[in-house]
Amino acid sequence: MIVCGDDALAERLAAELHSVYRETVTVVVPSSRAGDGAPSGSAGRAATALLGRIQAVMSRPSRASGEGTQEPRVLEAPQPDEATLIEAGVRGAAALALVYDDDETNIHAALAARRLNPRLRLVIRLYNRKLGQHLEELLDQAAAVAAPGLDPTALDTSTTVLSDADTAAPALAATAVAGTSKVVQADGLLLRAVERTPPGRGQVADPGLCTLALLSATTNDPAGDEGSDDSGQGQGPLLLPDDRMVAAATGRGTIALEAVSHAAPAVPPGRLAGRGLPFGSLFSPRLRWSLAGLATCVLGLAVANWLTAPRTHPLHAGYLTLLDLFAIDDPALGEATSRQILQLLAGLAGLLLLPVLFAAVLEALGTFRNSAALRRPPRGLSGHVVLLGLGKIGTRVLARLRELGIPVVCVEEDPEARGIPLARRLRVPTVIGDVTDEGVLESAKIHRAHALLALTSSDTTNLEAALYARSVKPDLRVAMRLYDDAFATAVYRTLRAAHPQALTRSRSVSTLAAPAFAGAMMGRQVLGAIPVERRVLLFAALNVAGHPQLEGRTVAESFRAGAWRVLALDTTAPDERLPDLASAPAGDGDERPTGLTWDLHPGYVLQPQDRVVLAATRQGLADLLRRHHRVHAHGPEA
Structure with missing residues (x-):
């Protein structure tokens, strides 16, 4: 595994791959030495600090000791150009993560890496989501053309574009506001997990579709140990508990998977507010009352004109009133006294109308000016x-x-x-x-x-x-x-x-985002993550084939408390499945359903051709993917 980056995410991701997934890692960081093309000044000091932290993390004993995992390698380079990627071993690597803070640097390196190794699995950090979708399509197409014999299942996950901001935003928002729903949304796929308070005495908690986690007893306690990402040794949350754990955990809140639906991407409230302002925001209440009073006055004058001239049509009476109002009619000389009085009143109303109209224009211009501020x-x-x-x-x-x-x-x-x-x-x-x-x-x-x-x-x-x-x-x-x-x-x-x-x-944003990036490097479709206090629960789509912990087992037997749990089954035929569950179907009239079934019978036996959506802890997903990697690399006996 190769990780190229210039900030904290590269450090966290390399540590995740090395310590949790037990993979051999090469880290490419900016050069800390001053020279041609090397960072200097504050950039050089930042690069030196990053290099020191990565070397310190990589020097720690790994849980992979004794399993043949090589020690990580750190490579310094000003830019991730073609020569740097070749030196890092991109031609023989399984996956490459480009997590520089600059989108352009990541794109250039991704294009070079795809050209050097069409079978390479790419994970790219991009803030621009629309550009990321186009880049995924381009790099996948390049991989298919350059390597026509590539396994279609591998091609589905050959390029993944993620954003650390999108991954961490739900967790940060939920941290600031208590009681909010925690959502994993990737285009059309929407998973909603709701935090529920402990049930009262004699009450039974509603598990929803399933219970994803048991919160620690100090969730809403200011002295709770889950306050920072690395604080305390108290009792933390229990992820993916079984029924016995849920029944025994009295007085603890839960996070339940309450609803699963497919929806279009949410439009933030007020998004169209900048395109058109409602009438009420243009004019103040006093001005609106003035306009309403003048309109009532003009209507009354029109009715009076019609009543005083019985042979006049109502529309003609209204027309005469407007002419009088704007002072463009002939004086009512020689006509009835009532007609002359009404003409004078209409003229007076016209004088009152002019300043009101002028005020309305000024107020509307001020409102439009303020709307841009x-x-x-x-x-x-x-x-x-x-x-x-x-x-x-x-x-x-x-x-x-x-x-x-x-x-x-x-x-x-x-x-x-x-x-x-x-x-x-x-x-x-x-x-x-x-x-x-x-x-x-x-x-x-x-x-x-x-x-x-x-x-x-x-x-x-x-x-x-x-x-x-x-x-x-x-x-x-x-x-x-x-x-x-x-x-x-x-x-x-x-x-x-x-x-x-x-x-x-x-x-820490990098701590919240690193598990999703690491899961994508292992070749699976990580749909998103839900924060549970200081821990993270991942949602991923996996093909059952090659996973002995899933293949041939029932849904109940495949469940590992605290590690992983199968949530849904894709019942669509393998040749008709959507290649990526994290993307919505194209809006071209194709209404083919995804075929996801969420209410699975515990006795259903998982077949090799099945694809499932599961929730997993970081270590649980690492165990699944690592065993899958060994089976493919060394055969079933391994």
Whole structure:
């Protein structure tokens, strides 16, 4: 396995492959030496720090000791060009992960790697989802042309494009808001897991389709050990428990798979707000009442004209009234007194109409101008989430929070940040300013907020914002994005001691995203991940053939508590299956169903031609894929 990257995700992914999946890993990192093409200054210091962390992680004893796994190799190179990939052994590698922070670097390296090894399994980190879909199709097509004898099942997973922001956003959003549903959504496939409180005495918990996890007893306890990604040794959550574990775990909340459906990608609320404004937002209530009063006055004058001239048609009476209103009719000389009085009243109404129309035009122009600007937090806002940082991660979390209907106030220092256009389109209140400056958090109504979600790229900025927010509101729920595990543990314990009644949580984006990237490198379709406190539950699609833990066993026999559980069966014929369960069927009139059956009988025997959707822990999925790899490499006897 080859991992190429320049940030924390490369480190976490390499450690995941080496320690959990027990694979031989080569890591390519930016050069830490100054020279031609090598990073220097702050970039050089960052590269040196990354290299040191990776070497420290790789030097730790692996659980794979004694199993023939080679020690990891670290290769320094300015860029992942063709020569670097050849030196890393791409021609004989099973999989390559390109997880640089720059999309263009990953694309160039992916094109070169596909040309050097058409059978190589590629996992690419891209933020642009639409570009990722096109790149997947292009690289898969290139693999099929260059290697016509490639196994179709291997071709289905030859290229996988993932986004760490998309993978981590649901977990970060759920951390900030208690009681939200945890969703795995990949185009048409939607899995919804709901956190449920412990049942009362004499009540029976509804397991839904199945119970995915038992939460720790300290989930909502500020002193709980699950506060940071690497804190404490207390009793954590139980993933994929069996019926006996569920029955014995009294007083503990659960995460149940409640609903499975196929739906189009969700459109964030207010997405079309920037394309058309409702009438009520154009004009103020006072102006609308003025227009309504004038319209009533004109209608009354038209009716009076019709009643005073019995032989006049109602439409003609209305026409005369409008002519009088706009002062373009001849004076009613020599006509009846009633007609002359009505003409004078219509003229007066016309004089009143002119300033109202002028005010309406000015107000509408001001409304359109303000719609292009960022909203300020309303005066009476309360119970909202204050989101710090609108970079790659913050933008995805903002979209997720708005999909859940949660009020948000954003704080961003850079007015040209990536998430500013999204905040403007969704009409989300946004404060532009440095969160460490005095008065910025007050402008975001932090004293009336429900939670603070600090997602800037600086650990110290997130910590400073959390400390200041706690000084304003001691019981505020705080979730911070922190990279360093030791630092996160120290921060968590200190804040817990200083504010024992407030919930504090820390999360690392790379820790949340690494399991999905590692699973994709092993050649399976990882549909997504659901965070369970500090752990992650993966959803993957596997072909039963080649997995002795599944093949020939019933659904009940294949279940391994704490490791994996079969959730669904694809009953479609093998030659008619969708190649990728994580993508929706094409909208070209093809209404062929996917054939997924979720309510499986425990006695159903899994056949080699079956494809299943299962939930698995990181170690459980690693065990399944590692055994599958050995069977294919050495034969069934292995």
